Amino acid sequence: MKKLAPLTALLAAALLASSAGAQQLVKVKLQLKWFPQAQFAGFFEAQAKGYFKAEGLDVQLLPIGDQSPIQTVATGAADFGTTWITDLLTARQQGIPVVHIAQIFQKSGYTLVALKSSNLTKPEDFKGKRVGVWPSGNEYPAVALLKKYGLTTSLDSTVANPSVQAVTYPFDPSIVFPDKVDLVSAMTYNEVDQIVGLGYSLDKLQIFHASDYGINLLEDLMFTSQKVLDDKNFKGSGLSGREVAARLVRASIKGWNYAVRNQAEAVGTVLVNCGNTCKGSGTRSSAAGHQTWQMAEVAKLYNAGPTLKGMAGYLDPAVYKANVALLKSLGILKADPAAGAVDYGVWQMATGKKVK
Structure with a gap:
């Protein structure tokens, strides 16, 4: 068997060691x-x-x-x-x-966002409104906030006449806001900025931070x-x-x-x-x-x-x-x-x- 030159042998050993390390x-x-x-x-x-x-x-x-x-x-x-x-x-x-x-x-970054022109200033004002919520367990912060203020939603099949109509949609606020819902779910770090991008500057928005209302999930x-x-x-x-x-x-x-x-x-x-x-x-x-x-x-x-x-x-x-x-x-x-x-x-x- 042909012997490897010292440098070649060292390189081969290094490669083997590197490969072994990667496998580990x-x-x-x-x-x-x-x-x-x-x-x-x-x-x-x-x-x-x-x-x-x-x-x-x-x-x-x-x-x-x-x-x-x-x-x-x-x-x-x-x-x-x-x-x-x-x-x-x-x-x-x-x-x-x-x-x-x-x-x-x-800290929770969950919010509900409305247009200031809607004149919604507190959770009690949500009665009779349409609220955009997310699926797959992501609706819970909204449900918690609404329930805290005595509001029922269409998500609860046991309620005959819910006080809030929940509109489930796949996360993109442009799909529903503001034409199909009065309030829309929005994380401070994501959808709030997306809503601003839709042409609604922050001074035109009423942002309800869930944590401000004791919903710091x-x-x-x-x-x-x-x-x-x-x-x-x-x-x-x-x-x-x-x-x-x-x-x-x-x-x-x-x-x-x-x-x-x-x-x-x-x-x-x-x-x-x-x-x-x-x-x-x-x-x-x-x-x-x-x-x-x-x-x-x-x-x-x-x-x-x-x-x-x-x-x-x-x-x-x-x-x-x-x-x-x-x-x-x-x-x-x-x-x-x-x-x-x-x-x-x-x-x-x-x-x-x-x-x-």
Whole structure:
């Protein structure tokens, strides 16, 4: 057998080592709640900066559109996901064993938007109006706000004469607003800017922030299935599912911290990963412009509560308790979720900090 020259042998060894290292990365699928956009900037930065790789993970970020991430994680099509807390807790109530492992956004960005010319100034004024809501569990914040003010909706089949007509539509406000609905669902970081792009400047809009009315239902969180957490040998990696979860959370928080501190760079990273859904509407149709707006707004939702105390990713037990109490009072939850609905152990492993 012909011997390799020393330099050639070294190069061959390096290539083999590199190949082995790549094979050792644990493949992980993270299901995003929507299409790629700045709403997920921290995850894209964790990927771009190599934070996932540094944790030994090869993370694939999966878009989903207007479906619920709960199903893809529950069925094993994805290992982890992001969703809203009401979506997760109602899934638990239905017997789906999904588990909250980290809280990314610490404040709700959900709003209902009307034209100021409609003369709607408070939730009580919504009686007899048409409200645009989203499907697949995304309607819960609107339902919670309406129920708090004694308003029933056409979403409840047990109500003969609902006081509010709910109009379900697939997220794009231009489909229904303002001709087909009086109020429309809008996230501060996305649809509000789209509505502005339709020609309705902020001074022409009446924006009802759900959190201002005590409906601070937490949004983007990280979750997984109990099956993943109980796995002693995740995908044959030699790591437990719990350890993989902690590594994923640790890298994700690092990515989010970087994205929020370096917003212009984060927007650039997002633009590399997204397509037409990165654009706004009409006069705000520039992808870069819309994502810059979005990044600034999601940074506000991230930089709140525990994050400001150096505990990014932590679910404040008091806020969680208030969310559960609100959902129970509205009849959305029938009882307190089981203790296993939230696993603080993953966050503790990821950060090295103790739950307070």
